[in-house]
Amino acid sequence: MYDIDDLSIVDGRIQLGFLTRDLTFMSRVLTAHMRSINADFYREHDVMSGSVALLSLIGLNPGISQNDLAAAVVLKKSAVTKILTEMEQRGDVIREKPKFDRRYNALRLSPQGERRWREVRERMIAQREDLLAPLPQRDREKLFKLLGRLVEHYADRPAEDEPRPRA
Amino acid sequence: MYDIDDLSIVDGRIQLGFLTRDLTFMSRVLTAHMRSINADFYREHDVMSGSVALLSLIGLNPGISQNDLAAAVVLKKSAVTKILTEMEQRGDVIREKPKFDRRYNALRLSPQGERRWREVRERMIAQREDLLAPLPQRDREKLFKLLGRLVEHYADRPAEDEPRPRA
Known part of the structure; x- marks a missing residue:
C-alpha cells in the first residue's frame, strides 16, 4: 500500500x-x-525556460496585455518585460498599442513565433506520456483537476507587486 | 461541473x-x-527561500551528505554549496567529516538552526489550512499522494549534473 x-x-x-x-x-x-x-x-531549441510559458500564453490569447501575462505566470512585470523584449528582438513577438486603447501593449506572435510555438507545443504534448508515466490515466486527470483548482484560486489573490495583507 | x-x-x-x-x-x-x-x-524571518527546504531536509535527515541534499532538492551541487556556506556562516548548519568516512561532508543543524527550523516548521504547518483552502480534505490527501508518486519517480532519474540520455 x-x-x-x-x-x-x-x-x-x-x-x-x-x-x-x-x-x-x-x-x-x-x-x-x-x-x-x-x-x-x-x-x-535555444529558448529560455521562462519564454516557453509566455510563448504559449500569447499563442493561446492573442492581444493579451503585459499585465495580464505577468499575472498569469506570477512574475513581476519587470521580469516579464525583460523576457518579452528579448522575444521581440528575436522576432517571435509583436507588441502594439491597440487602436481602441493606446494605454497598453497588446501582444501577439509573429508568423515566426507561431512556428516556434507549434514546435514547442508538439514537443510538450509528445513529452507528456513520459513525464506522467508513473500515473495511470485516471490519476492524471485527477492531478490536473486539483492543480487547476489551486491555480485558479491563487490567481484571484493580489499579485506580488501589490501590497499583500499579512497572514 | x-x-x-x-x-x-x-x-x-x-x-x-x-x-x-x-x-x-x-x-x-x-x-x-x-x-x-x-x-x-x-x-x-530573514531566510532565503531556498534555505527553508535545506533547513527542513537537514533537520529531518541529520548527517545527510551535500550530494544527497542536492539530489533531494534537484539543484546543482554548486548552488547547494553556496546556500549551505551562508547557512553555516549564520551559525545554523554544521558541516563535518564523519570519522568513518572523511571523503564527504555530513550536515546537521546547530542548536540555533534547530530553533529556526522549529519556527519555520510551525509556520509552514499553520499556513497549510490557508494554502489548501480550495480543496476538501480528501482531495488534499489525493493531491499529495499523486505529487509524492511523481517526485519519487523523478528522483530516481539521473541528476542534472550528469549526462542525461536524449529523449
Whole structure:
C-alpha cells in the first residue's frame, strides 16, 4: 500500500517526513525536476525556460496585455518585460498599442513565433506520456483537476507587486 | 461541473487551453504562487527561500551528505554549496567529516538552526489550512499522494549534473 508518510527518495536515503504534505516544498521540487528534465530541450531549441510559458500564453490569447501575462505566470512585470523584449528582438513577438486603447501593449506572435510555438507545443504534448508515466490515466486527470483548482484560486489573490495583507 | 478544459484565470481573461494538462507549466505557476504567498514570511524571518527546504531536509535527515541534499532538492551541487556556506556562516548548519568516512561532508543543524527550523516548521504547518483552502480534505490527501508518486519517480532519474540520455 502506498503511504506518503513513509516517502523516501534518493535511493531511500532521504526521508521527506512532513514535507510530503507541504505544497511549497512539493511544488518546488516538482518544478526543479521539470526544469532538469527539460534542460536539453531548451538548449536544443535555444529558448529560455521562462519564454516557453509566455510563448504559449500569447499563442493561446492573442492581444493579451503585459499585465495580464505577468499575472498569469506570477512574475513581476519587470521580469516579464525583460523576457518579452528579448522575444521581440528575436522576432517571435509583436507588441502594439491597440487602436481602441493606446494605454497598453497588446501582444501577439509573429508568423515566426507561431512556428516556434507549434514546435514547442508538439514537443510538450509528445513529452507528456513520459513525464506522467508513473500515473495511470485516471490519476492524471485527477492531478490536473486539483492543480487547476489551486491555480485558479491563487490567481484571484493580489499579485506580488501589490501590497499583500499579512497572514 | 468543474472542467479543466475551460480553465481561465486572471478574472477569466486568460485561457490556459492545453497548458492545464502540462505538468511543466502547472508546477511552475504553482511554485510561483507559493513564492509570492511566502514572500512576506521569508522577509520577516530573514531566510532565503531556498534555505527553508535545506533547513527542513537537514533537520529531518541529520548527517545527510551535500550530494544527497542536492539530489533531494534537484539543484546543482554548486548552488547547494553556496546556500549551505551562508547557512553555516549564520551559525545554523554544521558541516563535518564523519570519522568513518572523511571523503564527504555530513550536515546537521546547530542548536540555533534547530530553533529556526522549529519556527519555520510551525509556520509552514499553520499556513497549510490557508494554502489548501480550495480543496476538501480528501482531495488534499489525493493531491499529495499523486505529487509524492511523481517526485519519487523523478528522483530516481539521473541528476542534472550528469549526462542525461536524449529523449
